[in-house]
Amino acid sequence: MTDELKCIGCGSTIQTEDANKIGYTPQSALEKGLESGELYCQRCFRLRHYNEIQDVDLTDGDFLALLNKIGDVDALIVNVVDIFDFNGSLIPGLHRFVGDNPVLLVGNKADILPKSLKKPRLIQWMKERSHEAGLRPVDVTLTSAKRKQDISDLLELIDKYRDGRDVYIVGVTNVGKSTLINEIIRQSAGVDNVITTSQFPGTTLDLIEIPFEDGSCLIDTPGIIHRHQMAHYLGKKDLRLVSPTKEIKPKVYQLNDGQTLFLGGLARFDVIQGEKMGFIAYVSNELVLHRTKLATASEFYEKHVGGLLQPPRENEVADFPELVRFEFSVKEKTDLVFAGLGWVTIPKPCVVAGWAPKGVDVIIRKALI
Template structure:
């Protein structure tokens, strides 16, 4: 094998990290030979998948399994590194990587809450940091620090870099997180700060954009490493069409919506979820969802007929064209002894007072749960 062939065998897409190949369009890293030559010439080598995602917002399926992603992450425990664990504040529970401590070994973990700009400004950020730390503790993590940022708004990035430099102590830095938490957007902001290069890494609302670890050299000879996003199959993003992903990826500050409910009333969250207020006092509940996601209130006794009649029209998403692919809603009941958030994973939550019984309906395969109220 010639040196040139060897070098080409080591080429990787700078957008997703996949190994570049020119033989199989269905496999990760494919790029046409002509595009390969152009990319090498311009020192900007993207696979065809990343190129089309960046320029046309088109997504192509890939053959990597969850096990492939987990295997890549498992390499971290053998390195001496700082782990920057990025979570989506708006979808914290959907951001949890089960058993993360097994992947990081004895390496310290810095918890970064992204998308803090989506939460009401009235919420004290010190209180939010405490809430995140407590939730991380419940998940078995003991982060050395917690930082709130908005990668999209470029907020607190400089401060995050200071904290990273404080804790990394001359080591490599691994960025880890599940899909859709904005991890690659955050890394892009850091690269821009360090080099002036904009959007080096491919970012998208679609799950699984980063396919392999991407290594960015630091000034002291160490590296900043962006790892693949772990795909949670129970995320709402997996049951929505591409055009409806906007509802699970809000772009503006969430405006809480308050409803005064009596027992046996129902709120439909578009057509993708449902909340039943079963027992309790007349009370105000507060809904936190994308501002454009329609909510409809009706009586519990009429809810099933209402859903059957209006799904795909008044209750959207999904639209009528998408009903064949949309899974049925499944019910889970909760008895709440303290003020709690009823979470529709990947979509939002409803804050409910203590002493109530409620039910959450979500598409089959998507999770609902109860947690201590964030706000």
């Protein structure tokens, strides 16, 4: 066992004894890694080179125990959330973990938002939602790891609020945290892709420290597993399909009352009462939507889920949670949000229902566009 050696990809302690445990590295790979200065565990090596993900035996409690340490230090907490899945990417009870430390709330993946969405309106909504969750951030900002200027602006904000202290980056799995940190390292030190990144939940397994010039550190923490994320119900291929990587193109559907719109086999939107109008879906450009009659929608779903309605795929249907219904009476222009999937904008008063896998949120908000 080599306790002092850490994987630079996920932060886990390197060990050469048990291939089924975290941090395993074959002895030959360990020697090569020490020679090159790039020491990765086998899991990170496979993820980086072959895009393979291996299960790990860390529990949700292990992740939360690491988070608990944050309240005992004097630091700036940078909480990264996915603006495409804001509710699904808030850490439950984060305000209790951080103690008196200031929190900078960062909405990631801003590059996928439609250009018609006004950023100040989104930031205001994020502030309101975080306050409802008990969090009082010192500032709220939007960013994207794909835009250099965004990273420069984020670094300025971090420097403004850290006041010489360490910085802890926290977030649930799949919010793009490691990609963001890699870009920060690349711009600051000219080093590419130090931390393992992937679209699969739970990539960073332990604390990873990146030093600042003044002796303080930027610390990447494990992604907290939020079981009510859509990502946890999807296979590898479908996670890529559902998680947008390019600007979302709005899709307009003219629907009468008594009609249903399926978002693959993952969610469903019913128009129960109201005049015919154009509903606008903001979801991944790769996700196939299907319109049908409300009266026979449940039977249609049973017959076609895993086939015409994908994801989930045919071999995943048996393990996929049932869809749960949420009904709303809408009085003004409103977004109906499927956590982790996107939203449907409802332009006029009507009665609608949204269905999502059991445990995944369906909420309404004042329309952002």
